[in-house]
Amino acid sequence: MAKKPHPAPGQGETVRREIVEAANRLFYHRGYNQTSFTDIAEAAGIPRGNFYYYFRSKDDILGAVIDARIERIRAMLAEWDAAEPDPRLRLKRFAQMIRGSEKDLLRYGCPMGSLNIELGKAQPALKARAKKMFDLFIDWLARQLAALGQADASRLALQAMGRVQGVAVMTQVYGDREFMRAQLAEFDAWIESLPAQGPAK
Amino acid sequence: MAKKPHPAPGQGETVRREIVEAANRLFYHRGYNQTSFTDIAEAAGIPRGNFYYYFRSKDDILGAVIDARIERIRAMLAEWDAAEPDPRLRLKRFAQMIRGSEKDLLRYGCPMGSLNIELGKAQPALKARAKKMFDLFIDWLARQLAALGQADASRLALQAMGRVQGVAVMTQVYGDREFMRAQLAEFDAWIESLPAQGPAK
DNA sequence: GTCTATACCTTGATAGAC
């Protein structure tokens, strides 16, 4: 349920959400440090000074944005888990989700990767919060790989995420959608190549 | 030899180089947009206003930084080519160079990747210049792979660079040097796995 | 050629009227 914001939940709750939503988009499209309060205010349709009723600082907004992203990721992973019992097919959904973001990836890169890279350079406190988005995926990937009987599932999960991140970087740098598609096809092939031997069951 | 700066080459040339060197470090360590003129002036040991004698704008400094990096990359690749005729061993030097940057990669990520990602979001003109650093490596990688008889050398070069970029991202996000070393070992293994069949010779 | 002083704008943040 996340930490409670200082405005009492009730009236301003929808305004707060709109601010977070606008900030979320802008942080992704321009980067955190390159997004100003003015930008967010315009996008959210509220006056500039009105911010500090909902958030006490810019970092605070980023925190809310990260929390919102985390909630969304959590919900998505839970949905995959609920809808699909086969870990291999779950992994394929992961690849499919990336395909669905093709357009954004070409323009803005990976929202998790680019944010972590930006914050990792000189804002370690914020970067630590942003890392949690990765943790969710890594843990989930490791669970699926473990369910497929992979021994070093955690390391393999890191490796798989690294592969995806590499594709995201090259995709943004070269704007090459064909490359991206080919790489994701190889990723699918890798998933299929994993031996099917669940441990318990 | 790059474009001539407006100060006549001669006296201020070493000052100019010092500015570029300081900016180069700072752009890498903090990011381009997060680096101010004040930062650069302090690092270079010159007064703030003195900049505009050497550069007409901040973008102009970035241009000079990119040019300097390109020159350095070019020299490095030429050195590898001169010192080592075997394309396979050249590729190993590439991997070795990355190992040598371990400490910086953990803290700041890849200097080319992070800069391209930052500029790619909303500064397309600058990003286009930064991309040229990648072009050098991609072309060089493609040449080595072609020399090894690889059919789709260009695509394979992109893939190899993507792999490295993915490792760089995950390395910075998780600060895991063991992961990085293991991934580079796999990269070495991949190089060795390439069949040895030069076309001409 | 080198440096000081400063203009002008935008930033994140606050105070207080409504």
Next chain:
DNA sequence: GTCTATCAAGGTATAGAC
């Protein structure tokens, strides 16, 4: 609860004294 007016600080860039 909502918004206007404004702040101090820091940003890039310029003018002009030495």
